[in-house]
Amino acid sequence: DAGVIQSPRHEVTEMGQEVTLRCKPISGHNSLFWYRQTMMRGLELLIYFNNNVPIDDSGMPEDRFSAKMPNASFSTLKIQPSEPRDSAVYFCASSLKVVSSDTQYFGPGTRLTVL
Amino acid sequence: KQEVTQIPAALSVPEGENLVLNCSFTDSAIYNLQWFRQDPGKGLTSLLLIQSSQREQTSGRLNASLDKSSGRSTLYIAASQPGDSATYLCAVRGNTPLVFGKGTRLSVIA
Numbered sequence: 001d002a003g004v005i006q007s008p009r010h011e012v013t014e015m016g017q018e019v020t021l022r023c024k025p026i027s028g029h030n031s032l033f034w035y036r037q038t039m040m041r042g043l044e045l046l047i048y049f050n051n052n053v054p055i056d057d058s059g060m061p062e063d064r065f066s067a068k069m070p071n072a073s074f075s076t077l078k079i080q081p082s083e084p085r086d087s088a089v090y091f092c093a094s095s096l097k098v099v100s101s102d103t104q105y106f107g108p109g110t111r112l113t114v115l
Numbered sequence: 116k117q118e119v120t121q122i123p124a125a126l127s128v129p130e131g132e133n134l135v136l137n138c139s140f141t142d143s144a145i146y147n148l149q150w151f152r153q154d155p156g157k158g159l160t161s162l163l164l165i166q167s168s169q170r171e172q173t174s175g176r177l178n179a180s181l182d183k184s185s186g187r188s189t190l191y192i193a194a195s196q197p198g199d200s201a202t203y204l205c206a207v208r209g210n211t212p213l214v215f216g217k218g219t220r221l222s223v224i225a
Contacts, residue, residue, distance in 0.1 A: 004158075033212060042217035043159075043204065056211065091158060103149060104213065106158035 004107035006092050012113045018080040021110045024073055025094030033104060034067055034077050035091040043091070049075065082114045117142045121205055121216035128195055129224050136190040136219045138205030143183050150179050150190050151204045153218065159204065163190070195223045 005024040013019055025032050033048040047057040049069045057067070064083070069075040079086055089111050093104040118141045128134050138148070147166050151159040163172045163179040165188070171180040178191040192199060202220045206213040 043215040045212055045214075048212055093159075103161040103164050106151075106160070108158045111156075 004092055004094055004105055006090075006107035006110050008110060009108065010111045010113075012115065013082055014115050015083055016081045017114075018078065019082045019086075019112060019114075021077040021090050021092075021112070023075045023077070023092030023107060025075070025092070026105055027073070029094035029096055029105070030072070031095045031097060032069060032075050033093040033095075034075070035093065037089045037091060037109070046077070079112075082112075084114045087112055087114050117145075117207060117209055117211075117214045119205055119207055119214050119216035121203075121219050123219060124217070125220040125222075127222040127224060130195060130197060132195050132223075133191065133193050134195055134221070136192070136203050136205075136221070138188040138190070138216055140186045140188075140205075140207045140214075142207075142209060143186050145183065145207045145209045147208050148179075148181055148188050149206045149208070149213065150177075150188075151206060153202045153204060155201075162203075192221075195221075197223050197225045199223050 007022045031050050034046040035043050037043045046059045047067045048055055052069045065079055067077045089109045091106050091109045093106045095104045096102040120139045122137045145167050149164045150162045152162050153159045165172045165181040176193040181188045200223050202218040204215050204218040206215045
């Protein structure tokens, strides 16, 4: 298995532009997680899905952020409009179950820079 | 709200030393605790997972312990090598998915 796949790996954009980050979870995994990592705040959970349904989006910082999972093999995280404070590394992870002993497998991340 | 703290934030040791990384958490009602490794510019790799009913887990030169009642876990690395240099993150799972500490950045000097 190729693991969790994220694209793009790097994204540089200007303030006000729309940004879309993509994730393909490991085949057969039914839970998907979006995280954001910054030096100041560490790794924070933004939203997670179980069986393609959003379960908890309380970590999404504001309405500019939205996430979708149209099918079991694809998810997007969209920021519209983007702001410089959104600059961070965004990770996607997948696991077999949400609350269980199963570990989460992380993608390589997308490094977002908003100028 | 669960909070996870890792001390120290950074650690530098000579090759061959045994070392201990510390993790503490505020809410002892957890399902499990995991230790991850993160290399620069990379994602996280799971090292060890300890269920709440377990006291420790071992994998090769790594040993993780869990004291749920006191809200503490340690990651012991034996005979450290330069290849162990990375950031080590502790994460706990309770009623919500993983809550992470900010990590300990480890440098093993040859």
